[in-house]
Amino acid sequence: MSSSEEARINFNTNLSISLPSSSSSSSSSSSSSQGSLMPPSKLNPSEKANIPGAQSQNGIANSASLFSEMAVLELLQPPAQGLDDHLIEFSEALKTVAKALRQAAEGKASAQAEAAEWREKYKLERARNLQLEDKEKLNLENGSDVDDVRTYNPANKPALCDEQSNKCCAGHGICSHEVLWDGMPDSNSPVVRKASFKLSWCCKGEQSDQHKHVVSFERGNIITAERSSKQISLKWESCPRTVLVFTKPNSVSVQTLCAEMIRWLRDQKKLDIYVEPRVRGELMKGSSYFDFLESWEDDEEISRLHTKVDIVITLGGDGTVLWAASMFKGPVPPIVPFSSGSLGFMTPFYSEHYREYLESILKGPIGITLRKRLICQVVRNAAKNEHETEAPMLVLNEVTIDRGISSFLTNLNCYCDDSFVTCVQGDGLIMSTTSGSTAYSLAAGGSMVHHQVLGILFTPICPHSLSFRPLILPEHVSVRVEIPANTRNPAWASFDGKNRKRLEAGDALVCNMAPWPVPTACLVDSTNDFLRSIHEGLHWNLRKARSFDGPYDT
Numbered sequence: 001m002s003s004s005e006e007a008r009i010n011f012n013t014n015l016s017i018s019l020p021s022s023s024s025s026s027s028s029s030s031s032s033s034q035g036s037l038m039p040p041s042k043l044n045p046s047e048k049a050n051i052p053g054a055q056s057q058n059g060i061a062n063s064a065s066l067f068s069e070m071a072v073l074e075l076l077q078p079p080a081q082g083l084d085d086h087l088i089e090f091s092e093a094l095k096t097v098a099k100a101l102r103q104a105a106e107g108k109a110s111a112q113a114e115a116a117e118w119r120e121k122y123k124l125e126r127a128r129n130l131q132l133e134d135k136e137k138l139n140l141e142n143g144s145d146v147d148d149v150r151t152y153n154p155a156n157k158p159a160l161c162d163e164q165s166n167k168c169c170a171g172h173g174i175c176s177h178e179v180l181w182d183g184m185p186d187s188n189s190p191v192v193r194k195a196s197f198k199l200s201w202c203c204k205g206e207q208s209d210q211h212k213h214v215v216s217f218e219r220g221n222i223i224t225a226e227r228s229s230k231q232i233s234l235k236w237e238s239c240p241r242t243v244l245v246f247t248k249p250n251s252v253s254v255q256t257l258c259a260e261m262i263r264w265l266r267d268q269k270k271l272d273i274y275v276e277p278r279v280r281g282e283l284m285k286g287s288s289y290f291d292f293l294e295s296w297e298d299d300e301e302i303s304r305l306h307t308k309v310d311i312v313i314t315l316g317g318d319g320t321v322l323w324a325a326s327m328f329k330g331p332v333p334p335i336v337p338f339s340s341g342s343l344g345f346m347t348p349f350y351s352e353h354y355r356e357y358l359e360s361i362l363k364g365p366i367g368i369t370l371r372k373r374l375i376c377q378v379v380r381n382a383a384k385n386e387h388e389t390e391a392p393m394l395v396l397n398e399v400t401i402d403r404g405i406s407s408f409l410t411n412l413n414c415y416c417d418d419s420f421v422t423c424v425q426g427d428g429l430i431m432s433t434t435s436g437s438t439a440y441s442l443a444a445g446g447s448m449v450h451h452q453v454l455g456i457l458f459t460p461i462c463p464h465s466l467s468f469r470p471l472i473l474p475e476h477v478s479v480r481v482e483i484p485a486n487t488r489n490p491a492w493a494s495f496d497g498k499n500r501k502r503l504e505a506g507d508a509l510v511c512n513m514a515p516w517p518v519p520t521a522c523l524v525d526s527t528n529d530f531l532r533s534i535h536e537g538l539h540w541n542l543r544k545a546r547s548f549d550g551p552y553d554t
């Protein structure tokens with residue numbers, strides 16, 4: 001196309017097309033503005049007014065409207081006979097313009113539709129968030145936090161709790177009234193004897209910080225509160241009335257201590273006391289004084305213990321704390337663990353000073369470590385339906401899957417939620433709580449973890465691989481360990497070192513964080529007790545100090 005026959009097309013703002021002089025004069029002679037190829041700026045006002053949509057709101061001509069499809073189609077009528085090749089070329093150019101305009105219009109329409117759809121989504125999301133915020137506010141006003149409701153009220157019976165928690169916690173902590181509720185339906189259950197308490201997260205004098213969300217999202221900023229570093233504190237709201245004492249068996253010194261402590265609790269503190277049937281028998285054999293001791297006969301009674309007992313006392317080592325925890329398949333009352341002799345990892349209280357400690361514990365407040373437990377479910381390959389599943393096991397330390405007496409390597413396929421983690425080839429695998437991190441998991445090379453950290457330790461036992469380092473998974477995952485169908489030998493699961501179960505090919509063990517932690521009383525606070533146990537129990541990083549007996553070069 002020569003410069004004199006130039007057809008210049010500008011799509012950006014104003015469509016301007018320069019025609020060859022001959023056709024230009026013939027077009028401009030037309031009185032109608034329709035089909036005019038003059039730029040709108042060159043038209044007189046009345047001509048402009050005749051162009052549909054030519055005037056946009058801000059006065060700038062809109063090219064898409066200016067060349068409405070109708071107008072363009074009219075222009076695209078077959079050229080009159082005798083028109084030269086330039087006009088054919090020009091008509092081709094206009095076809096391209098029409099196509100571009102059509103595409104632009106379609107694009108705009110679809111963008112508008114999409115925008116409308118997003119606006120609608122935003123409105124819905126906003127409404128949902130407002131609803132959730134209202135719900136959360138209501139929960140806080142009623143003194144329950146989402147976790148706490150799950151932890152203490154699995155059956156969702158909030159009526160009594162809501163009413164009472166306002167009174168007892170005033171919205172500032174975890175209250176025990178749900179436990180009282182558990183006792184209500186049974187008219188014989190001594191509901192009135194169960195002392196109420198509240199748990200709160202202390203933060204070293206910083207009152208305002210107490211009920212921060214763990215993670216909040218305010219005005220686009222994500223903020224986390226350091227809740228895990230704070231000590232949990234238990235305050236009695238009515239006096240504890242009932243104590244349950246567990247003792248290590250086969251120990252004369254523990255039996256003597258137990259008898260002495262029970263006398264003191266009864267005579268000085270006027271408490272009701274539960275002991276295991278074995279202990280009641282032993283004590284009764286020695287003296288009829290112990291006739292007042294209460295005990296239980298069957299599992300049904302054991303399952304109701306948490307509704308009657310205010311405090312659990314353990315006399316023994318860590319094994320006795322594990323034993324006591326295993327008696328509670330749901331909520332656990334606060335445990336005060338006394339060591340008999342050597343200091344245990346979970347037994348910070350020295351038994352020689354039990355009077356002073358118990359005086360102060362019965363008065364409160366008490367520092368508490370909430371020790372998370374794992375709930376473990378064996379899923380049998382042979383089970384025909386879900387009713388055939390075995391009762392789940394709760395562990396405070398760990399669940400172990402090992403090769404038992406077999407001399408073959410175990411092969412364990414492990415999944416975290418729906419993701420494949422690895423195949424353990426070695427002696428076995430430990431899934432441990434953070435409380436158990438200083439027990440078997442530590443011996444297998446796992447890290448020691450502060451008990452207030454939430455997580456599941458995934459520690460292999462003697463893996464036949466140089467690169468298999470232990471993992472720590474977040475507490476909300478579900479870990480599934482499967483025995484492969486082609487395994488050469490069965491595997492064995494044990495729970496806190498007890499209750500071994502044989503796992504056949506195709507069986508699996510599913511492990512989740514349990515909603516019922518074990519609250520243990522602290523001697524000082526969670527951190528101090530933890531550090532003291534690893535210093536004194538393990539002699540952690542004990543090393544002779546270097547001698548500084550001379551000046552060093554600088």
Ligand SMILES: NC(=O)c1ccc[n+]([C@@H]2O[C@H](COP(=O)([O-])OP(=O)(O)OC[C@H]3O[C@@H](n4cnc5c(N)ncnc54)[C@H](O)[C@@H]3O)[C@@H](O)[C@H]2O)c1
Pocket residue numbers: 317318319320322344345346397398435436437438439440441443495496497
């Ligand atoms: N190789 C090992 O280290 C190994 C082997 C098997 C079992 N265990 C541990 O033993 C526990 C069972 O304890 P038990 O007393 O009934 O049996 P137990 O009498 O055989 O005692 C095992 C030892 O583990 C200690 N222990 C228990 N829990 C602990 C903890 N949370 N932190 C630090 N040490 C702890 C006990 O104080 C005791 O010294 C299991 O849960 C397991 O963790 C360890």
Ligand SMILES: Nc1ncnc2c1ncn2[C@@H]1O[C@H](COP(=O)(O)OP(=O)(O)OP(=O)(O)O)[C@@H](O)[C@H]1O
Pocket residue numbers: 246247248249276316317318319320321322323342343344
């Ligand atoms: N009340 C109980 N009934 C039955 N068995 C118990 C009871 N308390 C503890 N055990 C078991 O007795 C064993 C020894 O208990 P524990 O660990 O408390 O004593 P320990 O070994 O002398 O203490 P430490 O761990 O400090 O050396 C453990 O296997 C534990 O499971």
